[in-house]
Amino acid sequence: MDHDTLDDLRRLKYRYLRSLDLKRWDEFADTLAPDIEATYGKRLSFSGRDAVVDYMRSSLAASIITVHQCHHPELSVDGDTATGTWYLEDKVIITEHRMLLTGAAFYDDTYARGADGVWRIRRTGYLRTYEAVETLDPSWKLTANHWATEDQPA
């Protein structure tokens, strides 16, 4: 097995998820192939890096805290392309509406190594096992929030 490449692919996914949850859109964009095809659930499909980045940037304002963690990598490499399955657990806190979304899904990704030698996500999609929404308990209160400001404290 080519353990260097397996490591590169895992780091690619971690960079994608870290920059997504930290809302660092330039770093996020660089994890995507220019011609990416991304499907998130049944309702959301995007073609091309700009479409994905624009959607994320406009949907995930500072009032929305996301936690996307991917586990259980099952990766296969074939030259300059690779495929991977991951087990996602996600949590989205919509602070303004005191709503919490939780879910789990199996991601199926395709990766491509570009002319610059860097791996990027070429295709991504998932099978949701479940997703649920709930109103946060009246006692629930933020004690830290990376996006808090003086106008909008934690």
Add this chain to the structure above:
Amino acid sequence: MDHDTLDDLRRLKYRYLRSLDLKRWDEFADTLAPDIEATYGKRLSFSGRDAVVDYMRSSLAASIITVHQCHHPELSVDGDTATGTWYLEDKVIITEHRMLLTGAAFYDDTYARGADGVWRIRRTGYLRTYEAVETLDPSWKLTANHWATEDQPA
């Protein structure tokens, strides 16, 4: 270190958990050694592959959504046997009764490489740090469910 084997062992555990949570019982069965000894908590013990598979298949109907994710692999290989410690986080949603079970545990596994060269789980058990049950909040509502049908929508 034999990184190929470490990778094989991680994938074995991921396949076991993926097929469990997707209720794919034939694929699940093939991750178990024929003479597996499995202990899940203090009350549940099984000897042999059929006993484990029969229990899971009959207990985990479509109305029960499970999320079993294992983290922190600490693996040791010794020829055709290996041992592993993992940190489980699990969630079981019993949709009919609107109950949620959550917990964490440290798995202790033994693996064996069969005559066909494939690693399987030979012994599995865990130390539960905690487990809790609760009734889902009245506002909690499924927005996606892989096992939903027309008769039993999400």
Add this chain to the structure above:
Amino acid sequence: MDHDTLDDLRRLKYRYLRSLDLKRWDEFADTLAPDIEATYGKRLSFSGRDAVVDYMRSSLAASIITVHQCHHPELSVDGDTATGTWYLEDKVIITEHRMLLTGAAFYDDTYARGADGVWRIRRTGYLRTYEAVETLDPSWKLTANHWATEDQPA
């Protein structure tokens, strides 16, 4: 890439978190460099192994159940020092007060290989994306607790 060292570093972090959540303070202490600098959030900073261990031992009594799981390792090795970023998900159950703390954070660690050839944590700190507290639902009830005693059942 030096995959043996990457594996050593991952196991170090897993041992640190396992011994923390199992309250095994001697094993926990041995994962820390004698001159560790540890910062947990904005309010808690410690210099030296004894300061960290004393704080954890006195804060995390049997009535406090912790789950600290770290994901997404992004590690770099440079001789006998190394750095790592991890994505933490944590949960703290304060059983006496029926309080639950949940959160996520990105850890930034520095590791050092000692004269005995063993890697230990030299510096650790994190950027919290969020942390929240809530009162556990009246229906929430422990069904297993590794620290339960006759006087203090689960």
